[in-house]
Amino acid sequence: MVTLKDIALKAGVSKSTVSRVLNNKGNVNPILKRKVKKIAKELGYHPNILAASLKKKKTYTIGVIISNILNPFFTSVVRGIEDVAMKNNFNIILCNADENPKKEGVYIDVLRAKKVDGMIIATTGENKEHFSALEREGIPVVLVDRKVEGSNFDTIITDNKRGAFEATKHFIETGYTRIGFITGPINITTSLERLEGYKLALKKYKIPYDENLIKIGEFKEDSGYKNMKELIKMKNPPKAIFAGNYLIALGVYTAIKECGLKIPEDIAVITFDDFPWFQHLSPPLTAVSQPTYKLGAYAMKRLLKLIKEELPYSNKRRQIVLKNTLVIRESCGCKKG
Incomplete structure (x- = not known):
């Protein structure tokens, strides 16, 4: 050498x-x-990067833990993180928790052992003990997409409650009153906030809340499929469905079509998450679009400030909330093809 x-x-x-x-x-x-x-x-x-790291007490490495590497939502988030990291001469170690709290806990411990300079985490909603340990050790952490209640970490999220409110409001203003909601685990803050937004819209328009129209499962396609089938079998099934994320929505589409029903003629659909290929679905899918790249970029910029001690690591956390946009296509029933 x-x-x-x-x-x-x-x-x-x-x-x-x-x-x-x-x-x-x-x-x-x-x-x-x-x-x-x-x-x-x-x-x-x-x-010699190792020698330089020992001398400067920095590894110039960031640990990134995401909840599901198969979800393209996180592909864009990670791209935003990586672009900002590279511009500032930082590398990232990417870990996939696969919505598994145990796996997430293992990765947190691995990254602590590797002495990363900081972490960006899209949490599964568990592992409060691990997060408490990160706080005690003063390791800079920024949470992205999901919050950890009671923690003092900075959080970069989108306005889930407002996005769900606007989607449900759009259904109501289009003429639907029997609206189902299929989402992921309620211990994940994104699920809870989207449910709250759905309820707020019903309340504003004086539509009774019906627990039978709510299905709690996983943020996965098979979960959306199973829960949609159950809703269709109801004596009085919903005429519109709000899906908690795009994977759930894909399962919803499959279930509706397998039952010989049409979208939106029989059941209208809106989902959280938006991708360019939604316009090529049959019918094109109406969606709440999130600024995913910006979400990752903001998280990395915030983490760099913490690492460089430009911001005090204190008991007062900062939460940055980015705006969502409702993208109207044909699946919601208000637009003819």
Whole structure:
């Protein structure tokens, strides 16, 4: 392995001069600087990241734990995180908890052991003991998409309650009153907030809340399929369905069509999450669009400020809420193809 000493010997300068050149520090003659960099390149020099980390007490590594790597929602979030990280010379270690609290806990411990400089986590909603340990150790953490109640971590989320309210309101203003809601686990804050938004819209328009129209499952396609089948079998099934995320919505679409029903003629559908290919579904799917890339980018920018101690790590957490947009297509029943 090529060392600073090897470069110094060939360049005829001191080791400290080579260090200043390669770290862009101090005043070094431009001609000498070019010479040193050329020799370093010829010799195939690569900096010893481990040694630099030990010296600076930083690994320039961020741990990112997401709840489901198969969900393209998180693909965009991670892209936002990575782009900002790379611009600031940080690398990321990506972990997939797969909506499994035990797996999430293991990854938190692994990242602590690896001495990452900070973490960005889309939590499963459990593991309060692990999060308490992160707080005690002063490890910078930013939560993304989901909150941990009672924690003091900064959180970057979208306005789930408002998004669900607008989706349900749109159904009501289109003429629907019997509206079903299929969502994921209520211990996850996104589920709870979307349910609250749904209830608020019903209350505003004086539509009775019917628990039989609510189905709690997983943020997965098979869960959406199973719960939609159960709703269709009701004596008085819903005429509209609000899906808690796009995976649930795909299951809803399949279940409705398997039962020989049409969207939106028999049952209208709106989902949380939006992707460009929704316009190619039959019929095109109306959705609450979230600024996913911005969600990840904001989370990384916030974490960098904590790491660089530009912001005090205190008992007063900050929550940043980004706006959602309702994208109207044909599945909601208000638009003809």
